[in-house]
Amino acid sequence: xxxxxxxxxxxxxxxxxxxxxxxxxxxxxxxxxxxxxxxxxxxxxxxxxxxxxxxxxxxxxxxxxxxxxxxxxxxxxxxxxxxxxxxxxxxxxxxxxxxxxxxxxxxxxxxxxxxxxxxxxxxxxxxxxxxxxxxxxxxxxxxxxxxxxxxxxxxxxxxxxxxxxxxxxxxxxxxxxxxxxxxxxxxxxxxxxxxxxxxxxxxxxxxxxxxxxxxxxxxxxxxxxxxxxxxxxxxxxxxxxxxxxxxxxxxxxxxxxxxxxxxxxxxxxxxxxxxxxxxx
Numbered sequence: 001x002x003x004x005x006x007x008x009x010x011x012x013x014x015x016x017x018x019x020x021x022x023x024x025x026x027x028x029x030x031x032x033x034x035x036x037x038x039x040x041x042x043x044x045x046x047x048x049x050x051x052x053x054x055x056x057x058x059x060x061x062x063x064x065x066x067x068x069x070x071x072x073x074x075x076x077x078x079x080x081x082x083x084x085x086x087x088x089x090x091x092x093x094x095x096x097x098x099x100x101x102x103x104x105x106x107x108x109x110x111x112x113x114x115x116x117x118x119x120x121x122x123x124x125x126x127x128x129x130x131x132x133x134x135x136x137x138x139x140x141x142x143x144x145x146x147x148x149x150x151x152x153x154x155x156x157x158x159x160x161x162x163x164x165x166x167x168x169x170x171x172x173x174x175x176x177x178x179x180x181x182x183x184x185x186x187x188x189x190x191x192x193x194x195x196x197x198x199x200x201x202x203x204x205x206x207x208x209x210x211x212x213x214x215x216x217x218x219x220x221x222x223x224x225x226x227x228x229x230x231x232x233x234x235x236x237x238x239x240x241x242x243x244x245x246x247x248x249x250x251x252x253x254x255x256x257x258x259x260x261x262x263x264x265x266x267x268x269x270x271x272x273x274x275x276x277x278x279x280x
Contacts, residue, residue, distance in 0.1 A: 001083045003075075003090045007098075007138050010052070010091050014139055022049035026141035028132055031055040031092075032072040032186040033081045036176035040145040043173055045086035052139050053082050054091045056098065060106070061127025072189050091139070098134060106130045112159050112250040116152045116263055117274070120240055128153055129160050136161075136168055143169045147176075149183050151261050151276045155248040175275075177203065183275045190271040198236040199268045202275040205230040205242070209262050213279055220244040220254040223262065231266055240265035240272065247278050 004010050014024055025048030027040045033055075044051040055078055062068040075092060082090055107129040118125055136144065146154045154172045161170055176184050181203030182196075191199055205227040212223050224242055231237050246253045247261040256279060263276035 001079070001087055001089065003079060003092055005091075005093050005097065007093065010089065010138055013089060014052070017050050023142045024048055024139065025051045026135065026139045026144045027051065027053045027087075028135050028144065028146070029053060029055055030057045030071065030186070031078050032074055032189070033078045034176075034184045034186065036147055036149065036184040038081055038085050039176050040147060040173050041082060041085035041087050043171070044143065044145050047171075048141075048143060050088040051086065052089045052091055052141065053087045054135050054139075056091070056093055056131070058098075058127055058131040059095055060099070060130055061124050063121055063123055066121075067187075067190075072186055091135075098131065107133045107160065109156055109160055109163070112152070112156050112248070115245055115250050115252060116241060116243060117265060118152070120265070125153070125156050129156065132157055133160065133164075136166055141168060143171055145171050145173055147174075148172045148278065149175045149185070149274065149276070151247075151263055151278065152250055155250050155261075158248060181207070183273075185273060187271055187273065191268060195236060195269045195271065198234050199271075199273055201231045201234040201237050202264060202266055202273055205264065206262075206275055206277050210277055210279070213256050218256045220256060220260070223256070227262070227264070231264070236268055238267040240267060242266075 025044035027044050029037055057071050059068055106126050108126050109129055113125040158170050161168055182199055208230055209223050209227045217223055228242050231239055242264040244253050244260055244262050245251055247259040253260050259280050261278050265272055265274045
């Protein structure tokens, strides 16, 4: 497995693979990889001849006072995980490689970015779309893999690919959880032992929501009310949002009909965690 930090080196390698008639998968990440990322890489390995994993903490998707500088990084551990999962190449650029001096071009989407995380992180999805678009142009993959834990991100990227006629299949993969139910996240490392225990309110709320709908509840407001009650009972938790939206348009939805996404962002102490479930 190779590690490259230059765009042209990645392009040359992909062109060589293409000359051999090989298919290419891409797994975009910000590093500090865990079993959720590994599941994406392993699926990409099954479905493609070669797999590129990008490891890049993208500065343009962080707002003021967010955790850009403190975001966890460990390239050595990430490399071991990627190699064990079967990746062919890691693309690990410096910020100046992706955003050279006087960089001024960004990718925006509307509609799917205005609810959920878009309300409290107004520049976030511009940064996500810009960096993912750049990665798609650099790697030119046949398929790209994203976790459903970041469900709104997945919807946004699918919309961008559709609207800009990108010839890439975007594949969503299920949330991977700890044995006690907490969704795996690189930011879980921020949690103290007490906060880690408190964070289980997110997965408990997800379970309550799923159970209500599976038993026939179709009133979205009732589902959200009971989920919020679970979270509000935890003193260390502070809700950013708990919402039901249409999947994949991300429009606010008040009835369980068609496909819906029930998503939440909750602060446990200073750490913002997300979780969700999709009901088809």
